[in-house]
Amino acid sequence: MSDYKIPGDEKLQAAKQKFSELSQIDELLSSSEKLSSVSPSALFAYANGAENETVEKALGENLALRRIYRDMLEKNAVYYVPEAMAASSAKKSDDILSREGKGCRIRMEPSRAEPNQVYVIVELSGNEKVTPTTLVVCDVEANCSRFPLPKIRDGVAQIIADRDADLVRLLSDPKTEAFIR
Amino acid sequence: MKRLAIFVATTGGPAQIDRLTPEYAPHSMVCLKRGSDILPISGDYDDFVKRGSGVIEREFGPFDYASFRMDVTESIGVGKSWQLGVFAAHAVVASESAELADKDASPDQVIWLTGEVDYDLGVVSVGHIAEKVAASKTFFDNWHDAGVPVLALVPQAENLVEIDQAELPEGVELVGLSSTAELIAQLGLGPTDAQPIAGSAKSQTGTSSAVASIIGTLLISVLILWAYMSGVNQEAVKPAAEKAVQKSAEKLPPPPKPKKLAEKKVVQPRKAETITVSERRPPAGGTCAKVHFGRIEAETQPIQSSNGDIAVSTLKNLCGLKFDFDLGAKSKFIAANLDIESGAFVRGNVKPKLLSGITKTKGKQSWTIDVPRRLAEPLQYRLNAIIGKEPVAAEMQWLKRQSDWNQAVKTLAQKGFSVLTWRHKITP
Numbered sequence: 001m002s003d004y005k006i007p008g009d010e011k012l013q014a015a016k017q018k019f020s021e022l023s024q025i026d027e028l029l030s031s032s033e034k035l036s037s038v039s040p041s042a043l044f045a046y047a048n049g050a051e052n053e054t055v056e057k058a059l060g061e062n063l064a065l066r067r068i069y070r071d072m073l074e075k076n077a078v079y080y081v082p083e084a085m086a087a088s089s090a091k092k093s094d095d096i097l098s099r100e101g102k103g104c105r106i107r108m109e110p111s112r113a114e115p116n117q118v119y120v121i122v123e124l125s126g127n128e129k130v131t132p133t134t135l136v137v138c139d140v141e142a143n144c145s146r147f148p149l150p151k152i153r154d155g156v157a158q159i160i161a162d163r164d165a166d167l168v169r170l171l172s173d174p175k176t177e178a179f180i181r
Numbered sequence: 182m183k184r185l186a187i188f189v190a191t192t193g194g195p196a197q198i199d200r201l202t203p204e205y206a207p208h209s210m211v212c213l214k215r216g217s218d219i220l221p222i223s224g225d226y227d228d229f230v231k232r233g234s235g236v237i238e239r240e241f242g243p244f245d246y247a248s249f250r251m252d253v254t255e256s257i258g259v260g261k262s263w264q265l266g267v268f269a270a271h272a273v274v275a276s277e278s279a280e281l282a283d284k285d286a287s288p289d290q291v292i293w294l295t296g297e298v299d300y301d302l303g304v305v306s307v308g309h310i311a312e313k314v315a316a317s318k319t320f321f322d323n324w325h326d327a328g329v330p331v332l333a334l335v336p337q338a339e340n341l342v343e344i345d346q347a348e349l350p351e352g353v354e355l356v357g358l359s360s361t362a363e364l365i366a367q368l369g370l371g372p373t374d375a376q377p378i379a380g381s382a383k384s385q386t387g388t389s390s391a392v393a394s395i396i397g398t399l400l401i402s403v404l405i406l407w408a409y410m411s412g413v414n415q416e417a418v419k420p421a422a423e424k425a426v427q428k429s430a431e432k433l434p435p436p437p438k439p440k441k442l443a444e445k446k447v448v449q450p451r452k453a454e455t456i457t458v459s460e461r462r463p464p465a466g467g468t469c470a471k472v473h474f475g476r477i478e479a480e481t482q483p484i485q486s487s488n489g490d491i492a493v494s495t496l497k498n499l500c501g502l503k504f505d506f507d508l509g510a511k512s513k514f515i516a517a518n519l520d521i522e523s524g525a526f527v528r529g530n531v532k533p534k535l536l537s538g539i540t541k542t543k544g545k546q547s548w549t550i551d552v553p554r555r556l557a558e559p560l561q562y563r564l565n566a567i568i569g570k571e572p573v574a575a576e577m578q579w580l581k582r583q584s585d586w587n588q589a590v591k592t593l594a595q596k597g598f599s600v601l602t603w604r605h606k607i608t609p
Contacts, residue, residue, distance in 0.1 A: 113202035113250045117217055121206060153224060158208045160217040 038065060047072040049134060049146075049181075059144075066142035073144065077179035078130050079104035084174035099174075103127075106135075106178060108171060111160065118168055122149065122157040122180065132157075136179040137170040145170060149180070183279050185368065186288035188320070189257055189266035190295040190313040195320050196255035196263075198270040199284045203246035211251045222257055229264060229298075236298060237268070240361075241275040254284050262307035265296030265334065268361055269368060276370040291324050292368065293317065293353075296336040302361040306336040314347040321350040332534075334358055334367055337578045345575050354539045357578045366532055454508055454568055456601050459483045460494055461501040461549070469500035473551060484605070491561070492605045499607065501551040506566055506601075512541040516577035517548060517566045524560030524607070538567065538574035556609040568599040 007015065038058045046055040047069055059066050074080060081101035098107035103125050111117040122135065131152060138144040147167050149157040161167050170176050188195035199215065209227040211220040229235040230249055238244060251270070257263050269292060273279045282288035295313055297305040324331050330352075335344050337357030349355055358364050461479035463472050472479045479500050484492050506515055516538025535542045552560065567573045567580065576598055583589035590600045 109204075109206050111202075111206075111250065112204050113200060113252065114215060119204070119206040123207075150219070151224060153208060153227065156207050158206055158210065160210065160212060160219060162217055165217075 043069060044072060047076060063141065066144070070138055070142040070144065073136055073138070073179045073181070077136075077181045078132050079124065079180040081106055081178040081180070083177050099171075099178075101178075104180060106171060108168065116163050117160055118163055120159040120161055120167060120171065122152075122159075124152065124155045124157075124180075130181075132180045134181055135167075136181070137167070137176050138179070139170065139173065140175050183289045183369070184282040184286060185273050185279050186282040186286070186291045187266055187270045187273065188291065188293045189253070189263045190293055190317060191255070191257055191263075192309050192312040192316055193258070194255060194316045195293060196253045196257050197284055198251060198266060198281065199254050200250075200252040201270055201274050201281060202250045202252075203244060204248050204250045205246060206248050206250075209248040209250070211253060211257070213252075213256060214254060215252045220253070220257060221259065222263065225261065226251065226263075226267065229267065236300060236302060237271050240302070241271050260307070261297045262295045262309075264298040265304060265336075265358070265364065266292075266294040268298050269294055269334075269364060272361075272365055272368060272370060276368075278370055279368065288329060291329055291331045293321075293331060293333045294335070296334070296340070296358065298361060304336045304358040304360055304364065306338060306340045310335070310340055310343040311347040314344060314349060318350065321353050325350065325352045330354065332356065332367065334364060338582065341575055341578045354534060354537065355574060356534075356537050356539070357574065359581075367534075454513075454599055454601065455506075456564065456566060456603050457483050457505040457507070458492070458564070458603055458605060459503040459505070460499055461503055462498055463500060469498065469554065472500040492603070494605065494607045496552065496556050496560075496607050496609050499552055501549060502605075504548040504550075504564060504603075506536065506546045506548075508543050508546065508568065510543060512543040513568050513570060514538050514541055514573045515546065515566055515568045516573040517564065518577055518581060519550070520563040520565060520581070522561040522563055522604075524556060524558050524562075536566075538577055539572055552607060556607065559606050559608045561604070561606040564603040564605070566601040567593060568601070569597065573598060 038055055042052055042055050043065070046052045059069055079101055081099055081104055084099040098105065100106075105123045105125075107121050107123070109119040109121060111119060124132070133149055135147045135149050135157075136144050137147070145166055147159070150159060151157070159167070171178070187198045189198065208223070209230045210223045211226050212218060213220055227248070230237040232238040232242065237249075249271075251267065270281055273281045295307055295310070297307055299305050321331060331354065333344070333349060333353050333355045335341055335355070335357055337359050341355070341357035344355060356363075356367050358367070459481040461472065461481055463469055464477060464480050467477045471477045481503050484494065504517070506517065508515060515536055517532065517536040519532075533546060533548055534540065535546050536548060565577070565580065567576050569576070576593060576596075580589055580593065580600075590602070593600050
């Protein structure tokens with residue numbers, strides 16, 4: 001006699017969604033010899049924060065895989081901040097960009113103390129229950145870089161970075177998009 | 182303008198507050214070595230700065246900027262013992278008479294601090310005092326060799342006793358604090374500087390008229406207990422009282438100077454050790470405002486003594502008070518304390534460091550204070566001084582905690598310390 005508990009509608013729907021995503025990825029990956037070295041579950045785990053050098057290397061070499069990865073990021077992001085050019089409120093001054101997404105704004109503020117440093121300020125106004133921990137910024141070729149977010153205080157995560165740091169360089173490029181999860 | 186180097190004592194060694202910069206970013210942060218490494222205490226520092234959760238903006242603000250970036254030279258770990266040092270750094274930055282020395286500057290004075298600051302600006306005891314002193318030994322030696330005076334500021338009570346037992350190197354002046362007002366005084370930040378002023382004095386403004394009137398009389402009560410011990414038949418007459426005194430002494434905190442406590446000799450203050458309290462009033466045609474701004478010299482009038490009574494002065498045209506402590510020709514340690522018994526806080530009571538009981542001195546030492554321009558109720562205070570051949574700072578801290586004043590004075594007298602006390606009331 002088994003003790004299996006049938007999941008509720010909500011969990012069932014979520015399971016179906018994941019299955020669908022994984023099947024889709026599996027189909028895409030199996031269509032290419034090069035992509036098959038990365039399993040769908042490994043890519044999915046990586047998109048959710050897991051470390052994996054093999055996946056990282058494969059992503060660096062293959063545009064198609066990066067696009068799949070980027071789609072996974074978008075589906076799993078708590079907040080999405082599109083390219084700055086597409087956001088009406090985007091503004092640029094002194095090479096410091098401010099951009100907005102739904103329930104979220106990312107802006108950079110120069111440091112008065114250290115002119116070669118800037119504050120990256122992630123402001124979250126949405127009512128999402130999940131507390132984001134990572135900021136992922138992707139360029140037009142879906143080259144994505146992950147940056148850990150510090151503890152969010154009063155809806156704000158604040159980072160200090162050098163002006164030539166990858167994070168600042170990517171966010172200063174209006175063509176990049178950001179995912180917060 | 183004097184340059185103060187502020188060091189936060191940690192168990193890993195002192196960390197200098199190198200720089201405080203107002204910023205437009207929403208959160209205040211603590212950065213290491215001017216880089217982009219953010220210390221874990223940043224969240225607590227932000228809370229400490231923000232109005233509502235902290236005291237910095239409340240006491241030194243409002244600010245034109247959203248936050249501060251504090252750069253430190255070494256990492257500061259968890260806990261809140263950095264708060265006293267951080268408060269000191271903000272006080273210095275807000276003042277007009279001092280500036281914060283950065284890591285490359287030559288300071289006029291080094292301030293070494295540890296302590297927590299509560300929401301009411303009280304200074305709260307912290308842990309690991311002995312470890313912090315041990316980790317700072319080379320630091321103290323280096324500054325001593327460089328000829329730069331070092332002032333160690335710690336919470337009074339148990340921390341003061343602990344640090345005394347940890348044996349600070351010679352040349353380091355030690356002062357215990359119970360409030361940030363005392364911190365401001367110890368830093369020598371003037372009354373015109375931005376500084377927290379406790380109680381109603383903070384909101385007191387306005388002027389008073391200029392008619393001089395002295396009604397005060399002087400009370401000097403030199404409280405000693407030599408009589409308890411000096412009588413030939415004392416043991417026979419008051420055995421119970423004697424035992425009570427000994428029992429009370431057993432409950433004292435660990436003695437800072439064991440050799441001194443071992444002595445049971447009772448010392449009567451000699452005539453050379455005296456306190457004189459004088460009223461400071463403007464000369465004819467002058468005002469207290471001109472006195473306070475240093476435009477004219479106040480005239481001082483010693484208050485006449487009257488044993489057994491509290492001296493009384495009227496506030497009208499009274500600019501301040503001057504306390505003169507005469508120690509005589511021989512060098513001694515003296516710790517003075519102003520205990521406000523009722524009424525408003527006295528402003529500008531920057532106590533000279535020689536009256537902290539750490540440094541030996543001789544002859545006459547003076548302490549000048551301003552009194553509030555208006556009083557809602559009489560201001561009554563008690564001026565205490567402990568004099569001894571050994572450092573007396575710990576004894577003063579102990580005395581301030583005692584509820585039975587007379588008994589405490591007796592106990593100190595038994596240990597060979599002279600205790601001088603004045604009581605004085607200023608009526609509106």
